[in-house]
Amino acid sequence: MTMPENDRGADALRPHAEDAFAEELKALAAADDRPRPARWNLSPWAVATYLLGGTLADGTVITPKYVGPRRIVEVAVTTLATDRALLLLGVPGTAKTWVSEHLAAAVSGDSTLLVQGTAGTPEEAIRYGWNYARLLAHGPGREALVPSPVMRAMAEGRVARVEELTRIPADVQDTLITVLSEKTLPIPELGQEVQAVRGFNLIATANDRDRGVNELSSALRRRFNTVVLPLPATADAEVDIVARRVDQMGRALDLPAAPEGLEEIRRVVTVFRELRDGITADGRTKVKSPSGTLSTAEAISVVTGGLALAAHFGDGVLRPSDVAAGILGAVVRDPAADRVVWQEYLEAVVRERDGWKDFYRACREVTA
Numbered sequence: 001m002t003m004p005e006n007d008r009g010a011d012a013l014r015p016h017a018e019d020a021f022a023e024e025l026k027a028l029a030a031a032d033d034r035p036r037p038a039r040w041n042l043s044p045w046a047v048a049t050y051l052l053g054g055t056l057a058d059g060t061v062i063t064p065k066y067v068g069p070r071r072i073v074e075v076a077v078t079t080l081a082t083d084r085a086l087l088l089l090g091v092p093g094t095a096k097t098w099v100s101e102h103l104a105a106a107v108s109g110d111s112t113l114l115v116q117g118t119a120g121t122p123e124e125a126i127r128y129g130w131n132y133a134r135l136l137a138h139g140p141g142r143e144a145l146v147p148s149p150v151m152r153a154m155a156e157g158r159v160a161r162v163e164e165l166t167r168i169p170a171d172v173q174d175t176l177i178t179v180l181s182e183k184t185l186p187i188p189e190l191g192q193e194v195q196a197v198r199g200f201n202l203i204a205t206a207n208d209r210d211r212g213v214n215e216l217s218s219a220l221r222r223r224f225n226t227v228v229l230p231l232p233a234t235a236d237a238e239v240d241i242v243a244r245r246v247d248q249m250g251r252a253l254d255l256p257a258a259p260e261g262l263e264e265i266r267r268v269v270t271v272f273r274e275l276r277d278g279i280t281a282d283g284r285t286k287v288k289s290p291s292g293t294l295s296t297a298e299a300i301s302v303v304t305g306g307l308a309l310a311a312h313f314g315d316g317v318l319r320p321s322d323v324a325a326g327i328l329g330a331v332v333r334d335p336a337a338d339r340v341v342w343q344e345y346l347e348a349v350v351r352e353r354d355g356w357k358d359f360y361r362a363c364r365e366v367t368a
């Protein structure tokens with residue numbers, strides 16, 4: 001059986017940004033009369049509007065993808081139109097991957113030219129590899145060469161993405177220096193090179209809280225404009241982000257709509273922020289922080305999991321008992337130390353808080 005070349009389609013569990021938001025991108029391109037950099041599908045203004053949301057002259061509503069400071073998005077988009085690459089930096093769950101995908105989708109219409117960085121990422125993943133059957137049959141030639149996503153982006157003038165750049169071993173990272181400074185990828189075996197055409201650029205993401213990762217060499221770092229994605233500034237902003245994403249994901253999973261569960265979402269976000277900040281929202285009580293990172297991304301999965309519980313085993317409305325187990329799982333990563341942190345928080349903060357009785361009871365039930 002042969003696999004179809006592209007079997008993603010509308011039924012994909014997680015469609016690529018350019019497919020999921022194809023309508024919005026089309027409407028933006030139609031309305032966009034500003035100058036576009038070479039090979040860009042949209043002008044920088046339209047790319048920023050795609051990320052931040054807005055209403056077009058014809059009434060089309062563009063949903064916000066990124067909720068955060070406008071300037072951050074503007075700087076990121078503008079960087080892509082220069083000869084410097086873009087490095088999105090931040091603590092886990094600050095939407096680095098998410099922003100990178102949407103930027104590539106909006107600029108190039110393709111977010112799939114992706115290299116996933118790991119400790120085992122080889123040079124071939126950034127440069128090129130060989131199809132050994134062809135190499136043996138026909139000898140070295142361009143037909144036997146397997147281009148990396150970066151090489152394809154260079155040749156086609158698109159945006160390539162490198163995820164978790166700092167997890168890649170330092171010598172492999174350095175492969176990118178020539179790519180970013182000379183805009184060329186030499187193929188010494190063939191005495192050839194692939195020169196980047198206009199439109200090419202690269203977005204890398206890196207986590208600034210990873211322990212034991214490879215630092216970026218200063219030579220490579222200089223090739224990047226760094227944009228730091230912050231944690232949501234206020235609880236309201238974070239609730240908004242979680243509610244939006246949960247709603248989008250819930251629709252894909254046929255889960256009930258979230259608005260009815262807004263109270264629970266607020267609760268999850270409050271618990272996460274207080275534990276993260278080490279102090280209660282009113283600034284009165286110090287609490288200990290658990291070992292794991294309680295990011296917005298985790299809050300989203302706790303609420304999505306809770307909605308699934310509510311849909312399949314409850315009355316369809318998100319209740320305290322639907323999120324309690326998820327919160328516990330997110331907070332208690334280290335069974336010994338984190339459990340103590342959680343229990344202290346439960347007794348000192350949750351128990352005393354007005355309107356949190358049901359939640360306290362639900363937490364006690366799963367914590368015991």
Ligand SMILES: Nc1ncnc2c1ncn2[C@@H]1O[C@H](COP(=O)(O)OP(=O)(O)OP(=O)(O)O)[C@@H](O)[C@H]1O
Nearest residue numbers: 065066067068092093094095096097098207296297
């Ligand atoms: N400011 C924000 N605006 C919109 N969505 C956000 C925001 N912060 C987090 N999210 C959501 O959080 C989820 C996780 O984001 P993402 O995976 O991009 O984080 P990340 O920074 O790449 O994390 P990691 O360091 O773990 O790779 C996404 O679904 C994203 O929509």
Ligand SMILES: [Mg+2]
Nearest residue numbers: 096097098205
């Ligand atoms: Mg990521």
